[in-house]
Amino acid sequence: MGHAWRAVLCAFLIAAAGVGNGGSVAWAVQPDEVLSDPALEKRARGLSTGLRCLVCQNQSIDDSDAPLAKDLRVLVRERLVAGDTDKQVIDYVVARYGDFVLLKPPMNTHTMLLWLAPMLALLGALAVVVRGMRARPSVSEASAAPLSAQEKDALDRLLKPQVRDEPQA
Amino acid sequence: MIAEIGHFTLILALAVAIAQMAVPMWGAHVRDARLMAFGDSAAVTQFGLLIVSFLALTHAFVTSDFSVLNVVDNSHSEKPLIYRISGVWGNHEGSMLLWVLILGLFGSAVAVFGRNLPATLRANVLGVQASIAVAFLLFMLFTSNPFERVDPAPFDGRGLNPILQDPALAFHPPFLYAGYVGFSMAFSFAVAALIEGRIDAAWARWVRPWTLAAWMCLTLGIAMGSWWAYYELGWGGWWFWDPVENASFMPWLAGTALLHSALVMEKREALKVWTILLAILTFSLSLMGAFLVRSGVLTSVHAFAVDPDRGIVILSIMMFFTGGALALFAWRAGALRQGGLFAPISREGGLVLNNVLLSVSCATVLVGTLYPLALEGITGEKISVGPPFFNMTFIPLMLPLLFAMPFGPLLAWKRGDVRGVAQRLAFAAGFAVLFTIIVAAMTGPGPWLAPICAALGLFVLFGAVTDLLSRARFGDVSQAEFLRRVVSLPRSAYGTALAHAGIGIMVLGIVGTSAYQTEKIVALKPGERAEVAGYELLFQGIQPTKGPNYSEQIATFEVTRNGAPVTTLLPSKRLYNAPPQPTTEAGIYASWTGDLYVALGDEQPSGGVALRLYFHPLVRLIWIGAVIMFIGGAVSLSDRRLRVGAPQRARSRPSAVPAE
DSSP states (O other), X not given: OXXXXXXXXXXXXXXXXXXXXXXXXXXXXXXXXXXXXXXXXXXXXXXHHTBBOTTSSSOBTTTOOOHHHHHHHHHHHHHHHTTOOHHHHHHHHHHHHOGGGBSSOOOSTTTHHHHHHHHHHHHHHHHHHHHHHHHSOOGGGOOOOOOOHHHHHHHHHHHHHHHHHSOOO | OHHHHHHHHHHHHHHHHHHHHHHHHHHHHHTOHHHHHHHHHHHHHHHHHHHHHHHHHHHHHHTTOTTBHHHHHHOOTTSOHHHHHHTTTSSHHHHHHHHHHHHHHHHHHHHHHOTTSOHHHHHHHHHHHHHHHHHHHHHHHHHOOTTOBOSSOOSSOXXXXXXXXXXXXXXXXXXXXXXXXXXXXXXXXXXXXXXXTOXXXXXXXXXXXXXXXXHHHHHHXXXXXXXXXXXXXXXXXXXXXXHHHHHHHHXXXXXXXXXXXXXXXXXXXXXXXXXXXXXXXXXXXXXXXXXXXHHOOSOOTTOSSOOHHHHHHHHHHHHHHHHHHHHHHHHHGGGSOXXXXXXXXXXXXXXXXXXXXXXXXXXXXXXXXXXXXXHHHHHOOOOOOOHHHHHHHHHHHHHHHHHHTXXXXXXXXXXXXXXXXXXXXXXXXXXXXXXXXXXXXXXXXXXXXXHHHHHHHHHHHHHHHHXXXXXXXXXXXXXXXXXXXXXXXXXHHHHHHHHHHHHHHHHHHHHHHHHHOEEEEEEEOTTOEEEETTEEEEEEEEEEEEOSSEEEEEEEEEEEETTEEEEEEOOEEEEESSSOOEEEEOEEEEOSSEEEEEEEEEEOTTSSEEEEEEEEETTHHHHHHHHHHXXXXXXXXXXXXXXXXXXXXXXXXXXXXXXX
């Protein structure tokens, strides 16, 4: 099935769990992984949704059925059961797999621009708007300006053909 | 033979498109009416040829002509008819054919319905439209010919990816494409306006309905994809901030901004330069979407078949049109005269705010989508930008937008009275807050943001109602007069109110399912029970059955609530024959308060079968909201004032004007 195209088609084919991993149906957390302590399990799920399945494409380990994702889920749960805080668990996973594993990239010199982008875009847009408003006279000052030379030309151009249509009496 | 006809008409379409690109534009340049008129017949001819070509490919798919390579790769004789047809666009080559077909459709629509456009504008628009067609036709004929033959022909095809064999997904691409390609109209009009160096309200009157139609299709297309993901993927997710989802979402955001800025331009002749820029950017984002998805440059699950060569060609096409149009913009935008003055607090001001927030959120999605790619290219460092980033940046931009939304339509043009509007919205706001408090008290604790978002959703919904009531002067006039006014409100007013109400409804669905869903993961043996959100499910066992081109394992659940029978759910797992691939079909019961959702997993080593049980509160409102937005667009489109061409009709056809 070698057609990249399919992709566009399914702008939403996150499906991929099934497709990308070549077989097994998308199925993330298995019943035997679930911790008996609901509070810990809830924390584990919360952490899992923020960790990327390294062999999948854009899936969290919580959504993925890849064996590696399962290993990571089990690892997260083991650390939690051992009494780690959420931060310790994340640090542990990042120490092993790098920042790539975080679906929310950490703030550092390389991601500064990413995190600041929305703010910069907003400030830029507001600056453009303010400039645009300033550049023009306010409503009260507005009055019917006389036609510019350019507009007169345009008017003449539009009227001319009609004159031509008239019999030149 | 029929495949060759298709191939041949495709080549003819290219020849016609090349002529259509050159002749009318030259005609507009030298003001030759006959050369300009050539564009009309060329556009219709080109569309006719593309129809023939498309039908030829459809014929090959329907009759399972396995001497055509594309059919071999993407179809199978056992496939039901509807999926043999949807298989036409369910692959790269066929989808490109659909793309140029829709492009031709829009081009010929200009030729047929655009009689009242100024002749030079029409000629230039058709020329630009044809240039896009030329690029894509060349791309198809040289790298992605759908009519390529294979000899010897195999006995059967390899089949269509089973996850695409689904009713929602069968029609997802045509709608998405109609949206993407529909924005080409705005692009062609923008470039034509830049070539001419003039632009007026007539321009906006023309562009707006087309943009609206494209936007409607894109809205529905995205919603269909989301709906499909919800029931097919097995965990009830409906949006994943996947790069390819973002690729379709960015044109939607930009297109929504364009709809609103074109409104300002039509009514008030303001924001001209910005509207032109936005029209260029919206289509460029559509092209970028095509590039991102097709090239597989993004590590996306969608790129399960990657073809870098084609990606590079599409990148070149995108760079040419975006770069060319932006260069033209930089050169000519100064020639466009701005009109329509307005105070900051006014309808125009509200629409500017709408544009600021929508374009900033679009930029945010763009940066988030491309940043990992750029960073890896520059430093080699790999990072992931996933849902947490988008939720943290996108939602704060949407909250003020939702808050401002009900104010916009109530503000007067030029100079608005924000206090007066706030008074009129007091009821809507009061109801929204009251309702939220009651529901929050009933549902118990959730994320702190959830009640705020829910209140905003309700405010938008009630605000849309307030808008209609206030237009009909509810309370100011007698009841009979009020009713008369309600009936005679312009359809565009209903369209606006519906579309805005749709957003409010969608927000409620998003809040409900994101903040309050319950989930349970269990392993059950036949005869065992599980409970979720007050529903009790009795697992009765699994039955194997056969479908037309798959075998299926169907599980049966008797659902009861407080002892009373509710429904029987039949979630299943399918294994398709060609290609052999499994899919899940969730069992879903829709109630007024939400969906009970059961997905079937694998057999467990301990015995029993893994199950995921969910209750997704209000989730359906997401798609109902999208459908209401679509309907709002359609109602607005049916407004006569929108359809009737430019008020400048007389000026645009000088010869028809009697000189007085």
